[in-house]
Amino acid sequence: MSQVPDTLRYTPTHEWLRQEADGSITVGITDHAQAQLGDLVYVELPAVGKALTAGDACAVVESVKAAADVYAPLTGTVLAFNDALASAPELVNQDPYGAGWLLRVAGALPPDTLDAAAYRALTESA
Amino acid sequence: MPADLLLKTPLHALHLAAGARMAPFAGWDMPLHYGSQLDEHHAVRAGAGVFDVSHMAQADLSGPQADHYLRRVLCGDVARIASGKALYTCLLNEQAGIIDDLLVYRLGADRFRLVLNAARREADLAWLRAGQAGFDVVLTPRDELAMLAVQGPQARTLADPLLPAALRAGVAGLARFAAAEEGDWLVGRTGYTGEDGYEIMLPAAAAPALWQALLQAGVRPAGLGARDTLRLEAGLSLYGHDMDDTVTPLECGLGWTVHWEPAQRDFIGRAALAAQRAAGPGRQRAGVVLVCRGVLRDGAPVLQDGRQIGHLTSGGFGPTVGRGIGLARVEAGAGGACTIRIRDRELPARFVNPPFVRDGALRVDLPPLVEV
Numbered sequence: 001m002s003q004v005p006d007t008l009r010y011t012p013t014h015e016w017l018r019q020e021a022d023g024s025i026t027v028g029i030t031d032h033a034q035a036q037l038g039d040l041v042y043v044e045l046p047a048v049g050k051a052l053t054a055g056d057a058c059a060v061v062e063s064v065k066a067a068a069d070v071y072a073p074l075t076g077t078v079l080a081f082n083d084a085l086a087s088a089p090e091l092v093n094q095d096p097y098g099a100g101w102l103l104r105v106a107g108a109l110p111p112d113t114l115d116a117a118a119y120r121a122l123t124e125s126a
Numbered sequence: 127m128p129a130d131l132l133l134k135t136p137l138h139a140l141h142l143a144a145g146a147r148m149a150p151f152a153g154w155d156m157p158l159h160y161g162s163q164l165d166e167h168h169a170v171r172a173g174a175g176v177f178d179v180s181h182m183a184q185a186d187l188s189g190p191q192a193d194h195y196l197r198r199v200l201c202g203d204v205a206r207i208a209s210g211k212a213l214y215t216c217l218l219n220e221q222a223g224i225i226d227d228l229l230v231y232r233l234g235a236d237r238f239r240l241v242l243n244a245a246r247r248e249a250d251l252a253w254l255r256a257g258q259a260g261f262d263v264v265l266t267p268r269d270e271l272a273m274l275a276v277q278g279p280q281a282r283t284l285a286d287p288l289l290p291a292a293l294r295a296g297v298a299g300l301a302r303f304a305a306a307e308e309g310d311w312l313v314g315r316t317g318y319t320g321e322d323g324y325e326i327m328l329p330a331a332a333a334p335a336l337w338q339a340l341l342q343a344g345v346r347p348a349g350l351g352a353r354d355t356l357r358l359e360a361g362l363s364l365y366g367h368d369m370d371d372t373v374t375p376l377e378c379g380l381g382w383t384v385h386w387e388p389a390q391r392d393f394i395g396r397a398a399l400a401a402q403r404a405a406g407p408g409r410q411r412a413g414v415v416l417v418c419r420g421v422l423r424d425g426a427p428v429l430q431d432g433r434q435i436g437h438l439t440s441g442g443f444g445p446t447v448g449r450g451i452g453l454a455r456v457e458a459g460a461g462g463a464c465t466i467r468i469r470d471r472e473l474p475a476r477f478v479n480p481p482f483v484r485d486g487a488l489r490v491d492l493p494p495l496v497e498v
Binding site for chain 1: 147351421469
């Protein structure tokens with residue numbers, strides 16, 4: 001059973017979002033998503049300052065077998081990316097909601113994201 | 127194909143019990159991994175892993191003209207192998223395109239075992255039967271047999287005590303590419319990982335007990351995912367990717383499986399292959415290794431000086447190499463630096479001679495990693 005923390009927001013495409021104290025939004029992929037992908041061996045992230053449009057592909061996570069797009073869950077500007085993933089992409093597998101975060105974005109939390117219960121229902125029905 | 131229509135090996139229930147992630151492969155429901163493909167890859171490089179390869183087709187060929195017949199249908203010459211030895215070679219069409227790559231074990235003067243790719247079973251058997259006219263041979267599919275591949279530096283040490291007592295003397299000191307037979311058991315010191323080990327052909331009913339005994343002895347179950355990264359690092363070709371019936375052995379790095387001598391042996395495809403050899407094949411196989419971080423994928427264009435000179439036939443991430451690696455089909459004579467187009471980026475890479483890894487050790491010089 002994959003973990004779905006109650007404190008986060010989610011997208012149907014398996015990204016999670018967390019509003020930080022400074023107003024920025026941290027983005028990653030869910031435990032369910034990393035488990036489906038299997039061992040990650042490469043993560044391609046956008047540069048700081050890049051403008052993201054909600055719904056567009058903004059990053060790529062690659063497992064041994066397949067590459068998967070990560071979709072921007074909000075419109076905004078990249079404030080930071082997790083550069084530890086360059087040499088240790090497995091952090092996404094090991095700690096998807098912590099050390100395996102992907103991006104920090106300046107923008108507003110979109111109103112149409114899912115809460116934990118709705119995301120859990122989505123993955124359990126899949 | 128719906129999962130309930132997929133074929134199941136005799137170990138299917140044990141795969142499910144071990145928590146395998148299953149995936150369809152050539153009409154079979156096969157284990158992709160049992161939790162971590164990378165851990166399984168490293169276990170085979172460092173210790174021992176066991177693969178269920180019962181989906182591969184086995185067929186026996188016997189009769190007074192079995193040797194004569196195989197010398198006609200295979201580009202490698204079975205006259206070169208003594209009883210108890212194996213040969214890796216190809217089945218060619220008249221244009222020298224590869225119908226399949228296969229292992230042939232000679233079990234006697236006029237008795238052989240063929241091991242064929244699962245996806246090519248029907249095509250191979252139809253071709254082999256069509257070519258039988260005029261030869262006194264009998265082709266017998268052995269669908270009642272299973273096959274386990276035990277691979278890794280510890281594979282033989284761990285597997286030997288678990289084999290039937292009558293086989294142990296036969297496997298003791300078995301040379302590479304040699305095999306021991308006892309009843310319906312055939313153990314070949316062959317494999318598809320670049321490591322030492324066995325491929326064990328055995329009655330389906332005996333396979334679950336051997337599988338469980340291997341696991342209890344510390345052999346790790348490994349799925350098709352690890353099988354693919356291991357074989358790619360070993361520089362071994364995969365049918366349908368690195369070769370198919372439009373590609374000749376000379377164009378995909380399998381020229382060594384062709385035996386040109388004796389000159390009078392007229393194997394199917396020989397004339398077309400000889401003409402291509404005389405003219406010089408226009409394309410060849412090459413290994414590539416990324417100079418930056420990333421993963422390579424099948425089909426990716428390979429470029430030199432901004433011009434596409436070929437494409438990747440296999441691509442991935444080499445867990446032991448620690449880089450993106452691939453096999454490519456490119457214009458003859460290509461070498462040095464190149465770029466590989468992955469999505470919208472062109473990644474710097476170098477041509478290298480496979481294997482990337484053999485017997486646990488890196489076999490290529492890795493260029494220093496650059497950031498792009």
